[in-house]
Structures are given as C-alpha cells and as structure tokens.
Amino acid sequence: MIDKTQPLPLHYQITMDLRNKIREGYWIVGDLFPTDKELMEQYGVSSTTIRRAVSELVNEGWIRRQPGKGTFITKEFVETVDDGLRGFFEEVKAKGKNPSADILSMTSIYVDEKICDDVPELQIFRDTKVFVIEKVHRIDGNPVTYLKSYWPDNIGKKIPEFDLSSRGMYEILEVELGISLEKAEQMISAKIANDHESEALEVPKKSPVLLMERVAYAQGKPIELSLNVYRADSYRYRLVLNRNQPKNGGIVLNTQS
Secondary structure, three states, X not given: OOOOOOOOXXXXXXXXXXXXXXXXXXXXXXXXXXXXXXXXXXXXXXXXXXXXXXXXXXXXXXXXXXXXXXXXXXXXXXXXXOOOOOOHHHHHHHOXXXXXXXXXXXXXXXXXXXXXHHOHHHHHHOOOEEEEEEXXXXXXXXXXXXXXEEEEHHHHXXXXXXXXXXXXHHHHHHHHOOOOOOEEEEEEEEEEOOHHHHHHHXXXXXXXXXXXXXXXXXXXXXXXXXXXXXXXXXXXXXXXXXXXXXXXXXXXXXXXX
C-alpha cells in the first residue's frame, strides 16, 4: 500500500505496489487489470495520480490497454530462489508453467589459449575437448534465457540423445546418464546484450540483460560451465540471507575501466 506521510510521490508508491503485486503473482498474464476508478477507490487518490502510476506500468510493459476492452496483464517475472541447485526446467515446472527450449547449435570444440581469451571462464576446461550446447529457454512460448552450456566432450555428446526441447539437461544427466550433481558456484552480473543475444531473446539491440555464470560439479570436479543471459524484464533472483550463516561468498569488484 502507500504511505502519504512519506516524501516519495504517491504515483511512484502506487506504481511500486502494483508492480510488486504482478511480480508476486497477484495477477497473471491475461488477467484483467483494475480500472482507474477501482484503483482510485483502493488507494484514495486522484485520477491524475492513478493515470501517472498506470502509465508507468504500461511503459514498462507490465500491462497493455485495449480500447473498449480494458487493461490486461502482459508480463510476469521468472523468479529463482537461492535454496538449492536446480535447472531451468525444474524451476519453471515447479511454478506450474510450461518450459521449452529451441536448440540453436551443438558442437565439439578444443579449449585452447585463443578460446580461453574469448571465454575466460573456460579455463577450467583448458587443453581439453568440450561439447557446447547453445539454446534459448522459453516459458509458455516466450523467450526468457539464452545460454551456452559447456560439458566434457564424452558427457556432453550423450545429452542430445534425449529430447532437449522438453527436458532439462540436469534431469537427463541424473536420470538417464546416472551422474549426480553435487554443487554449483555462480555469479550474476549486468551487461548489454550483443546482437546475437538480442535476436535470440527477441529484445531490442543493446538491451540490458542479466548474466549468470555457473560452474556445476560432480564427483568433486567441474562438469559444466553454463553462461546464461536472461531478459532483464522477465527474470529476478531472490536470496534468503541469514546473518548467522557461515560466509561462503562475497562481492567481487570489477576495477577494469
């Protein structure tokens, strides 16, 4: 709700409140959004204030006005909660959504010095052969993630024997190949999408995106490097922090200009 004693403008508070409700699933895509009159009564503010708040949601793509029909929810976030190691398909199915994937390419490469210069994260597989799976993840048909997944060649080549368009790689790894994942290390940062990523995610060129770099382990050794590029307007990452929990991470500062 809103607090009229706060210095924040009322329309800004209302926008934040409505945005949070959409993110938390109060409405889902396709639902009819409340009318301006209903919102005026709910928040006890003027029509001008409501119009400014609602216009911001329209500009951000959360809702769409259809003349003569009303205003409808058009977007929702994918939320990952940091409480266990799961893949995209597992996360999305747990939320009652329909995950799928478009396979863009699959190939074997040798990780030499030049490859490591281009993709420094591949140092963990230096001087070995890896199998690369490039794909786009979708939720209910909408693109959410562009990723490249790097596996030791002997393991990665077995994964495409199964249907990657409808099954997650972690499920295939454990159920079909009998390899159990133990843990993963990951970092999340912001970046600007390159042309290829923009096309894959169906966003304008140079759009802001989130990059999640993950290294998964099995039997104490790295088994996958995954570089995931998320649409910033469709994804958020939630952490549950315990002050008394032992520290196992921290802030990494990039001092390069």
